[in-house]
Amino acid sequence: MAFNIIVLAKQVPDTRNVGKDAMKADGTVNRAALPAIFNPEDLNAMEQALGIKDRFPGSKITVLTMGPGRAAEILREGLFRGADDGVLLTDRAFAGADTLATSYALSMAIRKIGQFDIIVSGRQAIDGDTAQVGPQVAEKLGIPQITYAENIEKIENGEITVKRRLENGVEVVECPLPVVITVNGSARACRPRNAKLLLKYKHAKTVTERQVENIDYIDIYSSRPYLNLTEWSVDDVEADKVQCGLSGSPTKVKKIENVVFQAKESRQLTDDDVDIEELMKELIDNHTIG
Amino acid sequence: MNNLFVYLEIEEGIVADVSLELLTKGRSLAGQLDCKLEVIAAGSIADLEKIEEQVFPYGVDVLHLFKDDRLSPYTTLPHTSILAELFRKEQPQICLMGATIIGRDLGPRVSSLLGSGLTADCTSLEIGDHEDKKARKTYKDLLYQIRPAFGGNIVAWIINPDCRPQMATVREGVMKKEIFDPYYKGETIEHNVADYVKEEDFVVNIIDRHIEKSKVNIKNSPIIVSGGYGVGSKENFQLLYQLADVLGAEVGASRAAVDAGFSEHERQVGQTGITVRPKVYIACGISGQIQHIAGMQDSSIIISINNDPNAPINSIADYVITGEIEKVIPKMIKYYKKNSK
Numbered sequence: 001m002a003f004n005i006i007v008l009a010k011q012v013p014d015t016r017n018v019g020k021d022a023m024k025a026d027g028t029v030n031r032a033a034l035p036a037i038f039n040p041e042d043l044n045a046m047e048q049a050l051g052i053k054d055r056f057p058g059s060k061i062t063v064l065t066m067g068p069g070r071a072a073e074i075l076r077e078g079l080f081r082g083a084d085d086g087v088l089l090t091d092r093a094f095a096g097a098d099t100l101a102t103s104y105a106l107s108m109a110i111r112k113i114g115q116f117d118i119i120v121s122g123r124q125a126i127d128g129d130t131a132q133v134g135p136q137v138a139e140k141l142g143i144p145q146i147t148y149a150e151n152i153e154k155i156e157n158g159e160i161t162v163k164r165r166l167e168n169g170v171e172v173v174e175c176p177l178p179v180v181i182t183v184n185g186s187a188r189a190c191r192p193r194n195a196k197l198l199l200k201y202k203h204a205k206t207v208t209e210r211q212v213e214n215i216d217y218i219d220i221y222s223s224r225p226y227l228n229l230t231e232w233s234v235d236d237v238e239a240d241k242v243q244c245g246l247s248g249s250p251t252k253v254k255k256i257e258n259v260v261f262q263a264k265e266s267r268q269l270t271d272d273d274v275d276i277e278e279l280m281k282e283l284i285d286n287h288t289i290g
Numbered sequence: 291m292n293n294l295f296v297y298l299e300i301e302e303g304i305v306a307d308v309s310l311e312l313l314t315k316g317r318s319l320a321g322q323l324d325c326k327l328e329v330i331a332a333g334s335i336a337d338l339e340k341i342e343e344q345v346f347p348y349g350v351d352v353l354h355l356f357k358d359d360r361l362s363p364y365t366t367l368p369h370t371s372i373l374a375e376l377f378r379k380e381q382p383q384i385c386l387m388g389a390t391i392i393g394r395d396l397g398p399r400v401s402s403l404l405g406s407g408l409t410a411d412c413t414s415l416e417i418g419d420h421e422d423k424k425a426r427k428t429y430k431d432l433l434y435q436i437r438p439a440f441g442g443n444i445v446a447w448i449i450n451p452d453c454r455p456q457m458a459t460v461r462e463g464v465m466k467k468e469i470f471d472p473y474y475k476g477e478t479i480e481h482n483v484a485d486y487v488k489e490e491d492f493v494v495n496i497i498d499r500h501i502e503k504s505k506v507n508i509k510n511s512p513i514i515v516s517g518g519y520g521v522g523s524k525e526n527f528q529l530l531y532q533l534a535d536v537l538g539a540e541v542g543a544s545r546a547a548v549d550a551g552f553s554e555h556e557r558q559v560g561q562t563g564i565t566v567r568p569k570v571y572i573a574c575g576i577s578g579q580i581q582h583i584a585g586m587q588d589s590s591i592i593i594s595i596n597n598d599p600n601a602p603i604n605s606i607a608d609y610v611i612t613g614e615i616e617k618v619i620p621k622m623i624k625y626y627k628k629n630s631k
Binding site: 013015098099100103127128129130131132133134135136138139140144145146147148161164166167168169170171172173174175176185186249250251252253254255256257258263264266267268269270271273275276277279280281283284288289290 | 363365366367370390391394395397398399401402403405406407408409410411420434435439440442443444445446447448449450451452453493494495496497498499500501502503513537549555556561562569570591592593594604605606607608609610611612613614617618621622625626628629630
């Protein structure tokens, strides 16, 4: 038994480690100051896909990402870890998409890929934290979804068994294929890059990347077809432009505000015994603690 | 028609706090919009037995009941079909649900089916107008869905000008829950589940389920000792437990500390965790990313312990102790014990 698996992955700015220079003086985000990374929970999803491939040799993993040209980096990261193929969905028409327009575009690309048994993605991306794209893709494809997954336990007779992490417990569910599964950060971490695959796919590029970089060993792309990363536009996936990008997004951003917190006048203390004792006394005396 | 709907989460017959909090918010928004507050309860016959008495005091005008033993525990597809079909008939202008595992599973599926916009994890909801200058169109009484974005570094005001319902999820603890009128009586409508749900909706089977009452009760703890990435290790987090033990406090954590594996996710305070308003919040080695501050800024007294005198959290702290937590916490324990007798 072998399965066709699609991993939905996103390149995101690393919002977890926002330094002082990440915000510009006018309060807008300085994207250039934030490193672009593989969305962390998408890596957990990647690992679940690789786990299926381990158990069912011959299974095929395709990484699908939507984003600007540089998001092809995500596809290579996937190949370095054991994916078989990568597809970059990129077009100006996708710009400004909210989760619904994103899901539509991804679902059209998935339809074009055609064969799929299992679609996995991270529970949510750290730049938006919405957790909406997985379920919306499932709805667009008309197939069930299993969110907050922690482990794919088994696949048998066309049914997949998945353990989910709930707020205060776990749940094991069983569902027929095909299915969309979104993977929680509590799932096992993704294996590192494989040295052999790194060498094999180092030069894997999209058409656009090859044009820009003007690589002189261009003939490797005809002799080694696996180095050609697929790049699709709106037209390639036969998407309706109106349903993509800004025009396909029911939610609009009315305004963005910088976050300003009311600063207080703080009392400054050192870690000397005198200071700490005085503080504890004061808090006990005014019944704050104790 | 065009009322405000709240989806109720029910576990073992009890309506979840987050749903009741949304009823309080929903009641006030419905008042402003001069529309009705309607709620949806879908579950087993046993689960729905005592729903009316739980929700009517919050000012619910209409309770929609969907009784079927297959609807508890929650699975995605039948609940989606119920909401989608009910919304097609009732045409609500707003739908609110908890930003819980259920709400974040159901909300996007329903919004995709109806082609309506959904904003996740709102921290504030307001009613206001919107002028689209390009289209020369003015929208009256839209729902402003206000949420932190970009890892909490900015706050975005989201609107859905054209699509209905305007859908939003809100995390537990963000809104306050308040009885509206203990004698308030709304109307109950019991629907025929078969008119809404198809057989195929039950393809996902729950074969095992363990729910434990959470041992961690950060939300209602008057004192919280919370640690960040600066605590340095899981071992150092034990210091926080020692202090919490002495003070009768709960231990919280920042997202960075949870991501680093120093603490469990259920202790996470902040925009993507729990919103807390304790009497005392002791922030240990927490730099104070905006999304963390958003979840604890309403604490009455904030004490920051940090070796960086310029940590952002210090600006909202009442007391700033500059020093290493390994040194400061043992001293706090020592002098608390010495002076509390």
